[in-house]
Amino acid sequence: MRLNYPNTLTIVRLLLIPVYLYFFLKGEYIISGIFFSISGLTDFMDGYLARKYNMVTDLGKILDPLADKLTLISILAVLIYTNLIPRVISVTLLIRELLVLLGSGIMYSMGKKLLSPTLLGKLSVFLLYVAIAAYLLNFQFINMVLLYIVIPINIISALDYIRNGFKKI
Numbered sequence: 410m411r412l413n414y415p416n417t418l419t420i421v422r423l424l425l426i427p428v429y430l431y432f433f434l435k436g437e438y439i440i441s442g443i444f445f446s447i448s449g450l451t452d453f454m455d456g457y458l459a460r461k462y463n464m465v466t467d468l469g470k471i472l473d474p475l476a477d478k479l480t481l482i483s484i485l486a487v488l489i490y491t492n493l494i495p496r497v498i499s500v501t502l503l504i505r506e507l508l509v510l511l512g513s514g515i516m517y518s519m520g521k522k523l524l525s526p527t528l529l530g531k532l533s534v535f536l537l538y539v540a541i542a543a544y545l546l547n548f549q550f551i552n553m554v555l556l557y558i559v560i561p562i563n564i565i566s567a568l569d570y571i572r573n574g575f576k577k578i
Contacts, residue, residue: 415459416469418451422476425451426483433487433545442545448480449538470523477534478510484541494544498556502537505567512574524573533559533566 412420425448432441455473459465485503488494513523526534540555 413459413464413466413469415455415464416466416472418455418458419469419472419476422448422451422455422480423472426480430483430487433484433491438545439547442542442547445484445538445545446542449542452477452480452534452538471517474513474523474526475510478506478513481506481534481537482510488541494553494556498560501560502563505563508567509570512570516574516577519578521577524570524577527566527569527573529562529566529569533562536562 425444429441429444429448432438432444452473455469459469459473482503485499485506488499489496489503516523536555536559540552540559543555544552
């Protein structure tokens with residue numbers, strides 16, 4: 410197994426999880442937000458590089474969505490734990506992420522190819538990263554507006570993911 414740049418960035422994203430969680434739990438939300446934003450940038454960059462330079466690998470097809478889910482699940486879990494945003498928002502978003510992770514695990518265990526992310530799914534994850542980063546970086550107003558925009562998009566993309574998963578099975 411040879412690592413390429415996109416897969417290395419995905420591993421960096423995984424390594425950033427305990428870093429931003431540490432600062433978050435210490436109450437250092439700005440520092441946590443900076444590391445979380447860096448994580449989001451690596452998510453964008455690894456996908457961009459993999460597609461642009463034809464560096465898509467089987468490892469990356471598994472590692473990248475796993476890193477996405479672990480990143481989002483971890484931050485949503487601490488947001489629920491600390492109750493910093495309305496719990497209904499973080500619980501709704503967490504359930505969506507857990508369902509997608511569970512669905513991917515089921516498909517993988519059945520030997521099925523994992524679903525490729527749809528444009529709607531990519532948009533929902535992007536907006537969720539931006540909304541959480543805006544919240545952690547203390548951008549007033551925009552953070553809550555984004556969170557309320559993210560919820561319906563995430564629910565719709567989850568339903569779309571479930572529909573596509575059932576078709577594939």
